[in-house]
Amino acid sequence: MIQFDTVHKRFPNGTTAVHDLTLDMPEGGVTVLVGSSGCGKTTTLRMINRMVDPTSGTIRVGGKDVLEQDAAELRRSIGYVIQQSGLFPHRTVLDNIATVPLLLGWGRRKARARAAELLETVGLAADAGKRYPHQLSGGQQQRVGVARALAADPPVLLMDEPFGAVDPVVRTQLQDELLRLQRELNKTIVFVTHDIDEAVRLGDRIAVFRTGGHLVQCASPAELLARPADDFVADFLGAERGLKLLSLTTLADVPQAPAPEGGAWTLRLDATGAPVAWRHKDAESADIPVRPLRDTDSLLSALNESIAAPSGLVARVDAAGVLTGVSSRDDIHEHAGVAHEQGREGVPSGARGTARAAQDDPHTPVKGPGQTEPRAEDGTGDTDADGAPAPTTAERSA
């Protein structure tokens, strides 16, 4: 959908922002550009809608060279969301959203009707439309920013650190909303962030940039976390990248057993069958609250819960919140190990993140078991934890 072909950008002051970038951003996918400040990720994004023109090389959107199109018309055909929303303070929320439709000559009535429709799409109340941006919270403003970008239903959406200025709770909500919207709308999204967790959460593919505008690696989140191309990427992903990998795998495949009876700890349920707390048989300590997990929750949450639970057991519930069984710390650990091994071998783990379908990376040949040489920093000991290392995934999970 968006193709960069040996694109180079040098600014008049001599700094190279983007260095010979060749990158394909697939249609209907979320490509996240990450890297520290000054790595060229924002410049790369801005070259797509010609907010910046490249020094050399070609950028094609939908097969058409962007430089051969009128810049203003090109921009109207591409949604754009920026940090702190960049809303027009003197226009009502409705008129802000209607910006591009009005530029396209839809007429005020039709543009406003479309804007009203989008308020609902992004989860805002209808009466928010009459307000001015400064009367909304940061999170609400960001939703308006997204609605404005979607107004003319562009196939491509550019998002430049859109959730950078909101608090972590709202940020998570907005990320969830974006994933929900993306399931409905299936846009081609290019998303810039410096937050690797956000990248892992949202990206179908993640492109890691290094200072000087060099693209270091572009891969699916699972592959990136399991097999960083070099030390720079590994450092950028952080020391907990093994745990981050677990956030991409769900709990669904982990076996469960009936809740224990008569042990030191028993699981208390409420009237509907939903787990509430662990109670010690001697009642010498207070009840410990339970955070039950669904099949769609990640292995990372399960691991976290299994460490917090006194019995090492995780309460599993169905979609309605009714207890279905418990999973042991050992089982969760074992599956965590499997997820890692799959990642190292380039096999997309069985049930990837709740939001996205697993996506094979055509650029990465899948290595056979014999070629697999676990990287030193990957071997955190989990392969040995449950006995002899098994050579293949299939045997391991059998």
Next chain:
Amino acid sequence: MTVDWSWISDHTDDLTTLTLSHLQAALTAVLLGLVVSLPLAVVAHRVRPLRGLLLGLSNVLFTIPSIAIFVLLLPVSGLTRTTTVIGLTIYTLVVLLRNTVEGLDSVPAKTKEAAKAMGTRPLRTLLTVELPLALPVIMAGVRIATVMAISLVSVATYIGDGGLGQLFTDGFQRNFPTPVIVGVVLTLLLALVADALLVTLQYVLTPWTRRKRSA
């Protein structure tokens, strides 16, 4: 100093004519000042090297004594209303130009960038985004310029115009204080009313600045 009330009631028609003439001179000057300073301000805002030059020039014009300006204009436009209006316009420029430039400067870069990224062309951005957002600062300049012009019209008495200023010369020449007092009061009233109207106009034009964040 006593006021001769019968003089006032005998001269209501004259007073009305003078007041309207006074107001017309001041308002024409402010409007002309806006017409001249808006494009100049846009140039000064966009072309950095010209900015200092234009603002400096308007400052220099402002330092010319008002009587001197009228005298200098005499060979050009003679003892006419035109001379009055041109002179006053020159004075309004310094305030209008500076405030308009500052108003345009005050528009957040993020907002202009958003307009561009949405596909708004530069002229439309200027008219529908930059000028509206600069309006509060521009209006502050218009208010100062208007009050200043209203008070300065009187100086044009020296070239036979001057609106209510004629009352001052009349009173001084006859050593009769009533016209002077009436002239001062009417000038003050004109300034106050004009300012109040401008505040109202700004309120109407900038609805987004009215309501503060509601819970």
